[in-house]
Amino acid sequence: MSAPALEARGLMKQFGALIATDNVSFAIARGARHALIGPNGAGKTTLINLVTGVVPPTEGQVLLEGRDVTALPASARVRLGLSRTFQINQLFPHLTPAESLGLAISERNNSGADFWRIAGTRPGIVAEIEDLLARFGLEAEMDIPTRKLPYGKQRLLEIALALATRPRVLLLDEPAAGVPEEERQDILAALAALPADVAILLIEHDMDLVFSFATRISVLVAGRLFTEGEPDEIARDQRVRAVYLGEEAHG
């Protein structure tokens, strides 16, 4: 059997006395639709930062398709096929969607350091930008600076950019966060249309979205992996309910 698309082994992160991530291990199969849920402060963001290489773990390993990438910086992991989106848009405000996508694609096929070629002169890259724009319904906005796009379109670009790196594993950090109701359908449609061979780890608060999207769910509580299972197991699990209800009672 081949190695899982993404695997974490005994990940731990300590900030001073605080243990933000405590001995977390999980494996995500190739092409999986996996969700990570947990109450606020459970350490979801820290876990993503550990997996993507934004912060180094205190202990443990991250494996991408069987290869240990723990020592590699974030940009090198992206090149090996591990890409992510951000909970708060991380876009290039003054660049257009076409430029942003073009630069992600150039970077992926190693022409990102070309300094003597005008961008947009490679038909292959132009065709790929075109394809991504069409897939995310951004054709009409392709030449408008990103900062002027409506929020929902920016959210779509956020996902399109991650996909432009042709990931094997894609981490989606609350892709629908803050999207107004009338633009939500576009996000859901875009998520449903993501390539089937890409393993996806969805971090989300919106339970409707989680249960409609994921075929497997992990629950993180206080930095530890609380439980993992099929959606209906998780939905029935009284302890998971207690964790969420407990949070509501506090909040």
Next chain:
Amino acid sequence: MKPDDKLARRLEAHLRRREKWRWPEIAFWLAILAAIFTIPSRDALINEILIAGLFALSLDLILGLAGIVSLGQAAFFGVGAYAAAILASMGLNDPIFGLVVGAALAAALGFVTAPLLLRGSDLTRLMVTLGIALMLGELANRNAWLTGGADGLNFSMGKLIGLFPIGFLGQRNAALYSFVVLFILFAVARRLAQSPFGLALAAIRENRLRAGALGIATGRRIVAVYTVSAAYAGAAGALLAETTQIASLDLFDFHRSANVMLMVIIGGAGWLYGGLIGAAAFIVLRDVISAATPEYWEFWIGALLVMLVLVGRERIGEAFARLSPWAAARSLRRGAA
């Protein structure tokens, strides 16, 4: 025709929209050339502006394209100038040779010091670059055997391509020499800014976190553009030494680094012409105001700077644009389309 082809063509046209030289740009360069020939009494001043423009362009490459701040650009300026001056004082006084060596040495220094800029905040970068320029200035001061120390270096330059004297006997030749070097290096920078490399720099400037998350090796790109920027600053320094035939310790002075930053801010960072326009505005203002009130000119430069930064260039630009007759025509056309 398939609709897809139409989108592809629109896409390509959008990505390549800045490739063609437009008439305002061509007019800009022709106007400089015309000024060199029509007001020969001012050729020394024009030469100074062109060199300051190249120096400002060097800063715009890092500040405007990649968002890397520096208060030590004079380090590279000084290295380029002293390299040309020392070579000339040893008898190797071919101007183009001095220019190339000056730029290359400055580039080497840029390449070696660039890794220091990869960590920390803008404040860190300001202090690191400032510190490097201070160190180099002091090294030049202490090594008088090589640099002439506080007395500076005097030397005589050879003729340009063996034909044209530059300097006091050839002010126009000097200005033309600076013009050609500036134009070539500008054209290179213009192309670089539109390449995938230039786009990656823009991404680093706009959002370094996301640039890394797209697989861009941000550190390597910054080192590369910093090296190019250093070469440009070195070339500017070499031009100044060669066309004034003097090199002194003030080449490394803090005020040079600060002034070049002012020029870029006045002209607007990131569109490459900003440095040139800022340099021209700065030097012409200094010339005009200091003729009227010798001690007072920096007051007006200061006032201009405060206004630009607080009010914002875009808003000032928009106010002017509304007043211009073209604006009315443009809005009419937009309405029709």
